[in-house]
Amino acid sequence: MNRLISKGVAGFRIDAAKHMWPNHLMGIYADLDSLNEKYFPGAQRRPFIFQEVIDNGKNEEAISAFEYTGFARVTNFIFGTELAQVFLRNNPAKWLVNWGSKWNMPQSEDVVVFIDNHDNQRGHGGGGGVLTHRDPKRYKMATAFMLAHPYGFTRVMSSFNFYRFISDQGPPHNDYMSIKDVQWGNDFSCGCGWICEHRWRQIYGMVAFRNVVHGTxxxxxxxxxxxxxxxxxxxxxxxxxxxxxxxxxxxxxxxxxxxxxxxxxxxxxxxxxxxxxxxxxxxxxxxxxxxxxxxxxxxxxxxxxxxxxxxxxxxxxxx
Known part of the structure; x- marks a missing residue:
């Protein structure tokens, strides 16, 4: 990891962190170098780290996301499932007035948040129950709320299409199995099997919104x-x-x-x-x-x- 930092890497995602003892991870992170000032000049900064800890908040497993906070961020799987219930009109949106840690989620500075990810949009990694690009109207509303609200460090999904019942299907590819190039039209939307939610006008417009209002x-x-x-x-x-x-x-x-x-x-x-x-x-x-x-x-x-x-x-x- 330090060798990667020396080459300009700024952070890491720790896969399956919930299967590792928290104190061991803390020991590894403590030995990491600060970012290379050749690429990140100025005050020394620590690498950005977030850990995959699948916790749906239902006390169904022995491991809790709260065991991994305080020394790095964790993936907040509750976030997307709760917002899905709101925008599917199963839970009133007016209750979002206290959205955040009061919904049994970690503190804002401890989480990476998302509407869906590569696992749960396929029914894996904490199960389904999330909004995806297959329901674009509600998906855009949920993403807009996520990017407008100050809770958490936000991550926008960018998908490729797959058959509903073949969840391990790979990305679009040519006959000789090389991955297809991304193609897009005048509106920046993608084709050839690529979804590219990050190119949707409603989403990239809200990314700019979040940058402008940061700190308020x-x-x-x-x-x-x-x-x-x-x-x-x-x-x-x-x-x-x-x-x-x-x-x-x-x-x-x-x-x-x-x-x-x-x-x-x-x-x-x-x-x-x-x-x-x-x-x-x-x-x-x-x-x-x-x-x-x-x-x-x-x-x-x-x-x-x-x-x-x-x-x-x-x-x-x-x-």
Whole structure:
């Protein structure tokens, strides 16, 4: 591992960490070098480490994710299964007001979070019960919430297609078994068997949202009935999600400064124009949102980096 660090590696995923004694892992991590300053100049930084610890929070196994926190991050498998229940409308979205450790999950600084991963989207590694690219509408809502909320260190999935009942099927390949190149169209979406969720406009727009609002708190929480929610991230961003069967059509307090913003779910800022929906925030911070329940994208999000008439912020990737 130190040899890899010397060559510029910045971190490690520890597979099957739950099958290793925590104190042994702590001993290994303690002997790791700081990152190579040739590639990471400035103050010495430790490698980023996260550990695969499958724990669904149901006390079905002897090993708990909490045994592996405090010295490295762990994979939070509860995260995706609980959000799936919300966006499948089996558990009210309004209860997400206290989303995080109060849902029997580790502290934010101890976890890597995801909607699905290579195991559980196939029914392995903690089982199924998660949203995947096969249910794109709900998957995009759950991913948007994940990227808008400050809990955890987020990871976005990028998949290839596989037959439902052949879960060990490999990636798209040519006749002589070499892996097919990724091909994409003008909208950056992939083809030839590649799914590439990270290229979906709704997802990469929310990755930028997360970078812009990094370090801010949740403010202006709002909910209506069970499945319509909204909140701001400080005075930098605002998101509205309509998981209900009813349309959402009203004014909400965004916490943002007055001006015209581009919704990053439907488009982006292009010069002085929006390629998607325009949202106007008035002098008191309110803006009107109309989200039809039957539309493909049942959420809207705005942030200060997509505001017309101001210099666009260039942000450093944080998550």
């Amino acid at each position: 708190d949740i403010l202006n929480w709002w909910s209506k009935d069970n499945y319509q929610i909204a909140f701001s991230r400080g005075d930098k961003g605002f998101i509205v999600i309509n998981a209900d069967v009813q349309d959402l059509n009203l004014e909400l307090q965004t916490g943002l400064s007055t001006g015209t913003y581009c919704d990053v779910i439907s488009g982006e800022l292009d010069g002085e124009n929006c390629t998607g929906t325009i949202v106007k925030v008035n002098g008191t911070g309110y803006a009107h949102f109309h989200i039809r329940s039957r539309s493909d994208d049942t959420m809207m999000a705005i942030h200060i980096g997509e505001k017309i008439g101001e210099q666009r912020r260039v942000t450093t990737l944080q998550h």
